Amino acid sequence: MTRRSTWRAVPAAALGAAWIASWPGLGHAADTPNLDLIQTVVVIYAENRSFDNLYGHFPGANGLQNLAPDATRQVDRDGTPLAQLPPIWNGLTAKGVNPPVTQAQTEHLPNAPFAIDDPKGFNRSLSVATIDLWHRFYQNQMQINGGRNDRFVAYGNTGALVMGHYDGSTLPMWDVARRYVLADNFFMGAFGGSFLNHIALVCACTPYYPNADQTPAKAQISAVEPDGVTLTAAPESPRSAMEGIPKFLHDSGLTPDFYAVNTMQPPYQPSGNAPPKDGDPRLADPDAPNTLPPQTAATIGDLLSDKGISWAWYAGAWQATLDGRNSMPTPNFQYHHQPFNYFARLAPGTAERAEHLRDGGLVGRAFIKAIDSGSLPQVAFYKPQGNLNEHPGYADIVSGDQHLADIIGHLERSPQWAHMLVVVTYDENGGFWDHAAPPKADRWGPGTRVPALIISPFARKGTVDHTLYDTTSILRFITRRFDLPVLAGLKARDDAMAAAGSGRLGDLTAALDLP
Structure with missing residues (x-):
C-alpha cells in the first residue's frame, strides 16, 4: 500500500493488475477501475521544456535536489569531463530582449546545472524568452548518450544554456500541479523535436517518405554513422565543446532509409510551403523538398471515428492563419505542430476534416467557447498558438503558463467537468537537459523526460505519480477507455520495452x- 500524505508518490507497481486490462482481449482484472466515469478526455500540448527545466524543484518529485555531481557532470565530445561549461553561444536572451546577456557574460560557469532566474546570476525571469536550442532527432540521442545524459552540452548549439533551469514555484500551473497530479516519470514519446513528437501523440508512428532518394527530398537525407544514432561530423567541426558548436556533414529531415524525423511541412494548407503554382490552393507544393507526402498510417482519430466516438483537434489561430493573418510575434502559428494535417484521411475537401480539424481561435477563444458551453467532443486535443506555447526563442514561459492555467479554470467550471480527464504535457524537452535516464526501447524513443499533469475530479489529488509513462501513454488511456483497437506503434513500443527489460508504460x- 502507498502511504497517503500531502505529497503522495504513486509507484510503478501501482500499474499491477490494472495493466492487464489495458488492452482489448487481455481480460479484466478484479480491480479494474470504472473508466466509464470518464466521459470527456482533453489533451493540452505545450512546447519544449524538460522536467528539470520547470519542475526540478517541485516538492516530492524526482528533481534537482540532492543530485550528486556525477549525475550532472557534462563531458566533452571525446568523453573527457569538462572543467567548466562553455559560454552560451551568442548570449542568453532572444533577439530584441533588453538588456541582453552577452556571450562574454556567460563564460566560466561551473560544470553543473544553474538557475537562469537566479537573482545573483543572470536574473532572467520566467517572463523573458531565451534563445532557442537544438531539439533534433539524432542530437537528442547523442546527448542522452545511452542514458548518461552527459553530452547535452557537447551536442547542443547553445553551450551552457542546456543546463539552465528555473524556480517554477510562482507559475500558475505549479498551483494546478499541487492540487492534482504531477507525473515525474513521463518521457517524450520520440527522440528530437516537435514535428515527430506531435506525430507520436496521434499515431505512435514515424512518418515515411517513399522513394525519397528519387525526389527533390533527396536533399533532406541525413548522413548518419553505421550505429544509426550518430550524425557524421563535418571535417571542420570543432573537436571540443569549448571551441564551438558541432558541425555535421548533413543533418536534415530524413533518415537514410527515408523516415521523417525532423521538421517537414504538411502537404495541406496551412503549411509552411506555398501552394503549387497554378495548382490547388488547399495544398502545399509537393515538389518542395521538405513537403511530406500525405501519410496513410492509422491515427487515434481514425480509430475513434470508426467507432463513432466524437473527437477534434483544436488549433489556436488555425482560421486566422488560413485567412492570411499569421505573423510574428503573435499569433505565430506553427504549421508543423498540427499532426492531423499530415494524413490523407483528413485531406482538404473531406467531411472528416471539416468535422475534426477545428479552429481553436485567437488566444483559444473558440476552444474556450466549446468548454464553457459544454460542447466539447468526447476526445479533444488543444494546441495553443505559437506565442502562448512556451517555446524558447519566440515565446516566454509565463504567458503560456498563464494561458494553460486559464484554460484549466474554464475546464473546471465546464458543464462536462464532473466526468472529465485532462492531460497537460509538453511535446519535447526543447534541448534542455534532464537528469532522468529515458527507458530503453525502440529506434524512435522514448526521449528526454518532460512535465505532465493529470487533472480530473477523479485525480489522486495532491500527489506526485512516479509511474513510468511516455507520450504514448495518452493514447493508451484513450484506447483503453473507448475499447479501441491497439495502434501498431503502441504494440511495437511495448515489445521493444519488454525486450530491453525497461518495464511497462502506464496508461495514466x-x-x-x-471506484
Whole structure:
C-alpha cells in the first residue's frame, strides 16, 4: 500500500493488475477501475521544456535536489569531463530582449546545472524568452548518450544554456500541479523535436517518405554513422565543446532509409510551403523538398471515428492563419505542430476534416467557447498558438503558463467537468537537459523526460505519480477507455520495452481514484 500524505508518490507497481486490462482481449482484472466515469478526455500540448527545466524543484518529485555531481557532470565530445561549461553561444536572451546577456557574460560557469532566474546570476525571469536550442532527432540521442545524459552540452548549439533551469514555484500551473497530479516519470514519446513528437501523440508512428532518394527530398537525407544514432561530423567541426558548436556533414529531415524525423511541412494548407503554382490552393507544393507526402498510417482519430466516438483537434489561430493573418510575434502559428494535417484521411475537401480539424481561435477563444458551453467532443486535443506555447526563442514561459492555467479554470467550471480527464504535457524537452535516464526501447524513443499533469475530479489529488509513462501513454488511456483497437506503434513500443527489460508504460490510470 502507498502511504497517503500531502505529497503522495504513486509507484510503478501501482500499474499491477490494472495493466492487464489495458488492452482489448487481455481480460479484466478484479480491480479494474470504472473508466466509464470518464466521459470527456482533453489533451493540452505545450512546447519544449524538460522536467528539470520547470519542475526540478517541485516538492516530492524526482528533481534537482540532492543530485550528486556525477549525475550532472557534462563531458566533452571525446568523453573527457569538462572543467567548466562553455559560454552560451551568442548570449542568453532572444533577439530584441533588453538588456541582453552577452556571450562574454556567460563564460566560466561551473560544470553543473544553474538557475537562469537566479537573482545573483543572470536574473532572467520566467517572463523573458531565451534563445532557442537544438531539439533534433539524432542530437537528442547523442546527448542522452545511452542514458548518461552527459553530452547535452557537447551536442547542443547553445553551450551552457542546456543546463539552465528555473524556480517554477510562482507559475500558475505549479498551483494546478499541487492540487492534482504531477507525473515525474513521463518521457517524450520520440527522440528530437516537435514535428515527430506531435506525430507520436496521434499515431505512435514515424512518418515515411517513399522513394525519397528519387525526389527533390533527396536533399533532406541525413548522413548518419553505421550505429544509426550518430550524425557524421563535418571535417571542420570543432573537436571540443569549448571551441564551438558541432558541425555535421548533413543533418536534415530524413533518415537514410527515408523516415521523417525532423521538421517537414504538411502537404495541406496551412503549411509552411506555398501552394503549387497554378495548382490547388488547399495544398502545399509537393515538389518542395521538405513537403511530406500525405501519410496513410492509422491515427487515434481514425480509430475513434470508426467507432463513432466524437473527437477534434483544436488549433489556436488555425482560421486566422488560413485567412492570411499569421505573423510574428503573435499569433505565430506553427504549421508543423498540427499532426492531423499530415494524413490523407483528413485531406482538404473531406467531411472528416471539416468535422475534426477545428479552429481553436485567437488566444483559444473558440476552444474556450466549446468548454464553457459544454460542447466539447468526447476526445479533444488543444494546441495553443505559437506565442502562448512556451517555446524558447519566440515565446516566454509565463504567458503560456498563464494561458494553460486559464484554460484549466474554464475546464473546471465546464458543464462536462464532473466526468472529465485532462492531460497537460509538453511535446519535447526543447534541448534542455534532464537528469532522468529515458527507458530503453525502440529506434524512435522514448526521449528526454518532460512535465505532465493529470487533472480530473477523479485525480489522486495532491500527489506526485512516479509511474513510468511516455507520450504514448495518452493514447493508451484513450484506447483503453473507448475499447479501441491497439495502434501498431503502441504494440511495437511495448515489445521493444519488454525486450530491453525497461518495464511497462502506464496508461495514466495509476493517477486516478476510480471506484
